Amino acid sequence: MTSDNILGEKIYEGKGGKLFEGYHTGIYRNGIAGNGIVLLWNDAAQIYVSGSVHTTNWIPTGEFRTIRIVDSHDNEITLELSAPFRMNQENRDHFNEAYSFILKNIFIIQWTKFQQVITSGEHYSFGNFNIAKDGLYISKVVATWKGAKEGFDIIETPYIKNSFIQEGYFYIQYQVPKKNFKLTTERMGEVKYIPNIHIVRSYIQHINTPKTQTS
Numbered sequence: 691m692t693s694d695n696i697l698g699e700k701i702y703e704g705k706g707g708k709l710f711e712g713y714h715t716g717i718y719r720n721g722i723a724g725n726g727i728v729l730l731w732n733d734a735a736q737i738y739v740s741g742s743v744h745t746t747n748w749i750p751t752g753e754f755r756t757i758r759i760v761d762s763h764d765n766e767i768t769l770e771l772s773a774p775f776r777m778n779q780e781n782r783d784h785f786n787e788a789y790s791f792i793l794k795n796i797f798i799i800q801w802t803k804f805q806q807v808i809t810s811g812e813h814y815s816f817g818n819f820n821i822a823k824d825g826l827y828i829s830k831v832v833a834t835w836k837g838a839k840e841g842f843d844i845i846e847t848p849y850i851k852n853s854f855i856q857e858g859y860f861y862i863q864y865q866v867p868k869k870n871f872k873l874t875t876e877r878m879g880e881v882k883y884i885p886n887i888h889i890v891r892s893y894i895q896h897i898n899t900p901k902t903q904t905s
Contacts, residue, residue, distance in 0.1 A: 696728055697721050702788050715769060717788055722759060724767040729759060731795040736760040739789060740882030742858065743776070753777040755785045756882070757792065793888055804889050817884050821893060826850060826862070828876070845876075853894045860884055862894065 697718030715724035721731050738758040753773045760766040771777070771785050804814050804821075813820035813827065820827040820842075827842040845864045851873065852863040860878045865871040881887060 696730070697723060701791060702784075715767070717769070717791065722767050722769070722792075724769070727765050727767055729761050729765060729767055731792075732799060733761040733763070734759055734796045734800070735762045736885035737792065737796065737888070738882055738885055739887070740858070740880075755782070757789055759792070760885075797888065797892075800886060800889055801892065804886075804893070814889075816886065816890055818879055821890065823847070828878070847897060850894055851898060853891050855881055855887075858882070860887060860890075 697720045699719040700716050701719060702717040716722065721729050721733075723729070736759070738760075739756070741755045742753070744752040744754075753776050755771045755777070757769045758766060759769075769788070771781060773781065807814045808821060808823045811823060813822045818829045820829075825844045825846040827844050830841050830843055845862070849865040849867065849871075850862060851865060854861050854863075858881055860881050861875050862878055863873055863875050866874050878884070884890070
C-alpha cells in the first residue's frame, strides 16, 4: 500500500513540488510522509517549529523555516523551507498555512492527552519546564551537600498571566505575590527546543479566559 493510499489527498508537496524540501516529503490529509517514513496525525507526539535568518556582516545569507514532527515510536520527519537570502512573503504565508493545517489536525488529540495528564496530578513535559495542575515547574540545578541535584522553581497557576515569542525565544509573564503582584517576565528557552509550544500557549490563554456563570 502506498503512502497516498494511507495518507489520502496531498495538500503540500516537497522537492519537485512547490513548498518543502526533502525527498518525497509532503503533507497529506491524514498525515505526513518523507524519506520513507509515514506519520499519521493520530500518532503525532511532539511538534517543534523554528525560524532563523543567517547573516554575514549584517547581510542576510539565508532564511530557514522548519517543522519537526516526532511520533510515539520516535520516528521523525522534518519539513524545511529555505531561501538563499530572505524568504519572500508568499513562501512565509505558505509555511504558516502548512503549520496551521498540521496543528488543526493534531491539536484536539494532544490537548485531550495534556488535560488527562495534569488532571491526574502528573506533570506534562515541555523540555526544561513542566506543567502540572498547580503550576509551571522550571527545571534548575540545585547544589546540595551530596552534589548537584535537579530541582524546580514553581510559578503557581493563578499567577500565570500571558506568553509571547520574541526573536526566537519563548517568554511567560506572571505575577509575584510577595512583590505586590508585580508582573514579571521569564525567558523559558528557545522556541525550537520546546515541544508542542502551541499547547503551552493555549493552556495559558485557557486559564486566563473568564469563565461564564451559569444559573
